Every structure is written in C-alpha cells, then in structure tokens.
Amino acid sequence: MAHVELIALLEARLGEHYVAPPQAVAVDLIVSDCADASRRFTLAPMIVSTPIPPDGANYAAARITLSRAVLSAMLDDPTGFDPRSAAAMALGGVRIEGTERLAAYWLQLLKRPSAAARMALGRARRRAPEVLATVPAVQAGGSNNDHLHEQLRAALADTLDASVPLVLRGLLDWPEVAWTLDDWRTLEGTTVLRADPSSGLPQTVANFIDGFAAHRVADAGAATYTEGCLLPPAWEARFALPMLPTHMFGAGQLWFGRAGGAVLVTRLHCDLANSFLAQIHGRKRVRLYAPAQESAVYALDAFNTYRPCRVDVAAPDLRRFPRFADAKGVDVVLEPGDLLVIPTGWFHCVWALDHVLSISRFADDETAAAMLPVRTLSPSNASNALNTTRTG
Numbered sequence: 002m003a004h005v006e007l008i009a010l011l012e013a014r015l016g017e018h019y020v021a022p023p024q025a026v027a028v029d030l031i032v033s034d035c036a037d038a039s040r041r042f043t044l045a046p047m048i049v050s051t052p053i054p055p056d057g058a059n060y061a062a063a064r065i066t067l068s069r070a071v072l073s074a075m076l077d078d079p080t081g082f083d084p085r086s087a088a089a090m091a092l093g094g095v096r097i098e099g100t101e102r103l104a105a106y107w108l109q110l111l112k113r114p115s116a117a118a119r120m121a122l123g124r125a126r127r128r129a130p131e132v133l134a135t136v137p138a139v140q141a142g143g144s145n146n147d148h149l150h151e152q153l154r155a156a157l158a159d160t161l162d163a164s165v166p167l168v169l170r171g172l173l174d175w176p177e178v179a180w181t182l183d184d185w186r187t188l189e190g191t192t193v194l195r196a197d198p199s200s201g202l203p204q205t206v207a208n209f210i211d212g213f214a215a216h217r218v219a220d221a222g223a224a225t226y227t228e229g230c231l232l233p234p235a236w237e238a239r240f241a242l243p244m245l246p247t248h249m250f251g252a253g254q255l256w257f258g259r260a261g262g263a264v265l266v267t268r269l270h271c272d273l274a275n276s277f278l279a280q281i282h283g284r285k286r287v288r289l290y291a292p293a294q295e296s297a298v299y300a301l302d303a304f305n306t307y308r309p310c311r312v313d314v315a316a317p318d319l320r321r322f323p324r325f326a327d328a329k330g331v332d333v334v335l336e337p338g339d340l341l342v343i344p345t346g347w348f349h350c351v352w353a354l355d356h357v358l359s360i361s362r363f364a365d366d367e368t369a370a371a372m373l374p375v376r377t378l379s380p381s382n383a384s385n386a387l388n389t390t391r392t393g
Contacts, residue, residue: 004038007069010076011040012050015110018303020311021046023321026100027061028107029053033093035069042107063099065107068092079113080305085230087252090196097198102268112305118273121366122308125292125346129164132291136333141340142171150244157245158373161275161344161366166289168333169340172243177281178337182356185282186210194257195230206257213259213356226258226266226353232360240360242277242340249372250277250362257358267351269298269310274363276343280335283355288314288330292346297328300348314350335359 011030025045031053032038041061043049070092075082082088084095097104114122137160141153153169160167180188190207197204212225232240232253241247258266260283271292278287290298299311299322312322319326334354335341343349345366364372 004035007038007072007076008040008050011072011111012048014076014079015042015048015107017110018301019044019048019110020301022103022106023318026063026103027059028103029061029064030072030107031064031066032072033066033068038069038072044103044107061099063097063101063104063107065104066096066098067094071095075108075111079111080115080118082112083306084108085228087231094196094201095198096201101198109301109309110303112303114273114304114308118305121273122271122292122295122346124366125164125344126295128162129292129344129346131293132329133165133289133331136166136168136289136331136341138168138170138333140171141169142174142338154244154373157342158370160342161369161373164292164344164346166333166344166347167342168335169342170336171338172340173279173281173338174243175240175281177240180282182210182213182282185358192233192235194227194233194255198228209257209259226261227255229254229256229267229361231255236360240279240281242279242362245277246372249364249368251364254361255358256361258353259356261353263315263352265313265315265350266353266357267349269312269314269348269350270307271295271300271346271348272307272343272363273305273345274365275345275369276341277362277364278335278341278343279360279362280337280339280341281358281360282337283353283357284337285335285357285359286332286352286354287335287341287343288332288350289343290328290330290348292348294328294348297324298348299325310348315352 022044025043028042028044030040030042039053040050041053043051071089071094074089074092089095095108139153139156156167186207190205190210192206193203194206194209195204196202209227232255237253240253242250256267269290300308301311312318312325314330317325333341
C-alpha cells in the first residue's frame with residue numbers, strides 16, 4: 002500500500018468514532034522507516050492531519066513512534082491488534098512520549114469490535130443485574146479439601162453464567178503473597194518486566210521499586226505502573242491459578258505499581274472476556290459498573306479486546322458527562338491472596354491503596370463454560386453453600 006493510501010485509510014479509521022477533547026491538542030505519528038507516512042494529527046472539533054513541522058516548531062502533546070509494519074498490522078487487524086502484544090513487540094513495538102493518555106486515545110480510535118465481541122457484550126447485558134449492592138465474597142483459603150475445590154469451581158461457573166462478580170478471599174497460597182518489596186527487590190530485582198514505552202530500554206522489578214521510592218509520581222525516570230504488560234515467561238507456570246486448567250486462559254498480564262492515592266491507576270473500562278485478577282502484593286480498590294450502564298459511563302465505540310470509557314471516575318466532569326451522575330457502582334477492596342472474578346462486560350476501574358502487584362488472566366465465555374461445571378445455584382446461594390462448607 003502506497004503511503005498516500007495508508008494515510009487516507011488511517012484518517013478515515015481515526016475519524017469514524019472520534020469524539021473531540023475539551024481543547025485542541027496534537028499527536029505526532031512517527032513512522033520510523035517511512036518518513037512520508039509520518040504525520041501530525043490535531044485533535045480539534047475534527048481530526049486534521051498535516052505534515053510534521055520542522056524540529057523545534059509547535060511541539061505535540063504526544064508522540065507515537067512505530068514501524069510501517071506495526072502500523073500496517075494495526076490497520077489490517079482492527080479487531081485484534083494490541084500495541085502491548087507479543088506480535089506487536091516482534092515487529093518493533095510502539096514507543097510513546099509525552100502525554101500517554103492522549104496517545105492511548107489515538108491508538109484506541111483504530112480499534113474495532115468483532116461480531117463475537119458484540120455478541121459477548123450483548124449476552125452480558127442480558128444476564129447481568131443492572132445494579133449490584135455488594136460484590137459476593139467467599140472465604141476460599143486455608144484448605145486443600147477436594148470437595149471444597151469442587152464447590153469453588155462450581156461457584157465460579159455459576160457467577161460467570163449469571164454475570165455477577167465474585168471475590169474468592171485468601172484463595173492464592175503462593176509464597177510470594179507474603180513477600181515484602183525488599184524481598185521482591187532481592188529475589189527478583191533483575192527480572193525484566195517490559196520495555197520502557199518512552200525509551201524502549203528494559204525495565205526491571207528493581208527499576209519499579211526504585212520508582213516507588215520517588216517523591217512524586219511525576220519524577221523523571223520513576224517507573225510508576227506497568228499498565229498491564231505481559232507476564233514474564235518464567236512466571237507463567239509459577240503464577241498459574243489454583244484449581245483451574247491453565248489452557249483455559251491466554252497469556253497473563255502483570256500490573257506492578259506504586260500507591261496512587263486518589264488517582265486511578267487503571268481507568269474505567271470493560272474487558273471482552275472474563276477477567277481473573279489475582280492480588281499478590283498490597284491492596285487495590287476496584288469499582289464495578291454493570292454492563293447495562295454503558296451509556297452512563299460513556300463507553301467508547303472504538304474497541305476490540307477491552308472497551309474504555311471517556312469519563313474519569315476519580316474526577317468526573319459532569320458538564321461534559323452528565324449521565325455519569327446516574328451511574329451506580331459498587332466497590333470492593335482486594336487484599337493479598339484474593340482473586341476477583343470480573344465477568345465479561347463489567348466496567349471497572351482501580352485505585353492502588355498501597356504499592357501493588359497483581360496478575361490478571363482472561364477466559365472467553367465459551368472456554369469458561371466448557372471448562373467449568375454449571376450448577377443451578379445463584380451466586381449468592383453458591384456463596385452461602387461454600388461458607389457452610391468452610392465452617393462445617
């Protein structure tokens with residue numbers, strides 16, 4: 002494809018679901034091996050594409066650098082591409098400089114849901130309650146009883162079938178749940194977690210822990226959050242979820258970061274598969290909104306594996322997002338050793354109450370249904386049955 006055609010397709014894709022930000026900003030796209038395809042995109046009432054000015058003139062708020070192969074892959078596969086994926090990394094990956102959130106929005110506009118993804122969201126809206134008062138919780142730790150494990154697997158099947166979140170308290174008996182940050186630095190400090198999105202240099206566990214010690218999140222060079230990087234290959238078997246078949250899940254994602262205070266570390270979004278969030282270190286507060294509230298949370302129409310929302314739950318602008326005033330969420334705090342199950346389509350955001358390490362894995366509806374036995378109990382009744390089993 003000639004670079005003129007590439008630019009035309011890019012402009013059309015970006016504009017299809019574009020929503021203008023509150024003020025005009027610019028994003029520079031640098032195609033490292035095709036200078037003619039590099040462009041500046043001004044995000045105003047409409048997206049305007051122009052040649053990038055000479056160095057030093059009118060700096061953009063964000064810069065995205067990638068190869069032509071990565072850009073072509075994005076345009077060829079809007080339902081599947083992910084800049085963080087191993088496939089994208091093999092083609093050189095994506096580097097982001099400047100305002101990461103703005104660059105992420107630009108990249109998000111290139112995504113499109115598959116027919117299967119739309120069907121999964123439709124099932125979630127039909128099955129899930131419109132509002133949830135509390136997240137059901139089950140005390141799951143402290144025993145290797147086979148009968149209890151069968152009860153837990155059945156409770157998981159029930160909660161996914163009914164599209165209701167569930168917390169399994171104390172399920173994870175990994176030794177690392179008891180580690181301190183000093184333990185992580187001593188025992189895993191040299192483990193590489195990801196390539197730095199800005200420089201491309203490797204970032205290790207020690208880099209992140211050193212970043213936690215920085216006085217401010219914005220300190221130069223301070224790594225603060227991994228944003229769902231791929232789990233190091235050597236950790237895959239080590240952090241396999243108990244009781245569940247490993248082939249039920251895709252590759253794990255790792256979330257390692259410093260305490261965020263009142264600021265979200267993960268903005269509001271829903272996943273197009275069932276999410277299993279394993280809390281290893283520190284505490285997280287997760288807020289969930291039911292799938293039927295997609296309008297109230299201003300979910301974007303440009304998405305593939307996950308669907309982000311425009312509103313900032315931690316500091317909502319109700320003039321821009323008035324429907325959010327009617328959104329009804331439910332909070333749950335995760336402790337080390339807990340597993341939170343978030344069914345497909347449930348919107349959620351995260352605060353890091355402490356420095357945190359979590360691992361998430363995903364299973365689509367069909368795979369989960371094939372792997373887990375469905376009972377006739379509701380999730381609340383399943384929780385009651387399990388609590389009776391634990392205390393009997």
